[in-house]
Amino acid sequence: GSAGAASEAAAKFDLSLDLSERGGRITGILTYATSLFDRGTVERWVSYLRRVLQEMAADDDRPLERLSLIPADERSRVLEAWNRTEAAYPAESCIHQIFQAQVERTPDAEAVAFEGERLTYAELNARANRLAHHLRSLGVGPDARVAVCVERSAELVVALLAVMKSGGAYVPLDPGHPAERLEYMLADSAPVAVLTQKHLRDRIENTGVPVLELDADRPEWAEQPATDPAIAELTPAHLAYVIYTSGSTGRPKGVAVPHRGVVNLLRSMRETVGMEASDRLLAVTTYAFDISVLEIFLPLLHGAGTIMLPRERAADPAALAEAIRAYAPTVMQATPATWRMLVSAEWEGAPEMRALCGGEALPADLASAVRSRVGGLWNVYGPTETTIWSTTEPVRGGSAGTLGAQVPIGRPVANTRVYVLDAAGEPVPVGVAGELYIGGDGVVRGYLGRPEQTAERFVADPFGGDVGARLYRTGDLARWRPDGTMEFLGRTDFQVKVRGFRIELGEIEARLAEHVDVREAIVLAREDVPGDVRLVAYWTPASPASAGPAVSEALRAHLSTVLPEYMVPAAYVPLETLPLTPNGKIDRKALPAPDGQAYASREYEAPLGEAEEALAEIWSDVLKVERVSRWAHFFEQGGHSLLAVRVISRVRQVLGLEVA
Structure with missing residues (x-):
């Protein structure tokens, strides 16, 4: 032939x-x-x-x-040649121990900057040590959890380091999450203690364990020794942190991450992106998202500086662009949503800065726009379960705009193996779609307190050769390219990424189904307007009396009390019945696009005066709705935090006003 x-x-x-x-x-x-x-x-x-x-x-x-299908030479290529990633790294050291060695080398170098506050390596180490000794006295040790509910600040870095130095694993609790979600994570993680701040004290209640206020006037640990705690029994196999991700059962699950995988990833990223004492990384991501671990600790393990940006400045394109100009960072990492926010606000760029983009697929047009504004750009991919990032792909200036719809996710990082397998667990040929499995030193311990879910997603590695080696089933579809790089093709299930956040649609559906007026519920992530992914809820009423716009508003209010803002659907579409395929399954493709009535509606009243009319026009354009009442609620109309930033930017341009 x-x-x-x-x-x-x-x-x-x-x-x-x-x-x-x-x-x-x-x-x-x-x-x-x-x-x-x-x-x-x-x-x-x-x-x-x-x-x-x-x-x-x-x-x-x-x-x-x-x-x-695969001949022997191709099988060897996809299983072995393209997975030759062995590299030396300090596998017998914990994260904080490498930091402590750096303190010895550069005690007076600046470690952390937050607004006007600066901490040297020696100062950061001493403050973390005092708190760590106190945590030890409370019973914190290897694998014990300590919950951290703190705003972005220098104090946050002190807290995370202190937990590790005490031998424990930190559990980040984003203060912006609903109280019920925080309560659940506290109960599920069973921490020995909780670290917080005075103004957040009411977010942490009925814990049954000590709650320490980091900004207390006279902290109990002020007189503790400033020396490094010695914990003989602590190893890199013990946990560094437990981060909660969206769960398909309706409840988030804690991913238990050991030190060793983090140390490996940070050393690998140093080789890929570079990190020296002269570098400064601008940290913009919530610490409840695991990519923040790289932002905080990649600089601190290599003598460089971490610049913490407050939440509100990281979400405002003008403020973020100004921070990049003022601080002149050499490295910044963000999701595609944040990079697009900057580009849309006509950010002039930072030619000396190296950029990382990850958390969701990187469109080629955005890659080209960012690459032309920075000194270097890498597309990075990886689930929390394999420790932050598992693959990287450098985006080259001449190729970014000529790639397909998305930039490839590249090749595996150091000491990491990636396989594209069929339903029988066999490797598929180059160019053929299959499920992506990840093995190597980044594979985490599993899900905290969930042995069945752990066994389902973490399976034996038949290709690695090491006794006890495991693979993580990502649920992502991928394929090999002929050059040995990999393309991300989507999901095999109903997990989605919205603005960089990983969301199990089943969790939202489960919380919707709890409502007394709902019989059935389905949630989709729709992109009816290019670049604007929105969650849409479809529901059938429990009774005829349960139908109507008022119920949709009640559903939104219900979800707002139990889910973070990024998981609350923008639109609610009532249906008499959910559409079915011929074999009786729900036909998601037949679900209609939401119309104007799907968004929470209030009685229409025309805007009054030039300012209101201008604002209504801005809202209408950004939210893609026909008309905006003067009583309309931004978030009820389908708005979210990134769209709010776009509105603020337009208000500056059109009205010349600053919005606080």
């Missing part, structure tokens, strides 16, 4: 296979349109077909799903 190229005009079909018998043999020719297929791809397909036919002829009793 052979592959024959044809122009689109000459080829009758996009792809055609002609077989004929000649001299007692079957010969064939595969004709393809060159505008659609590369010769190398078609030649691989011919080899796969030939191999399958050979295997079928050799053993006609073998089940179809056990036939292997």
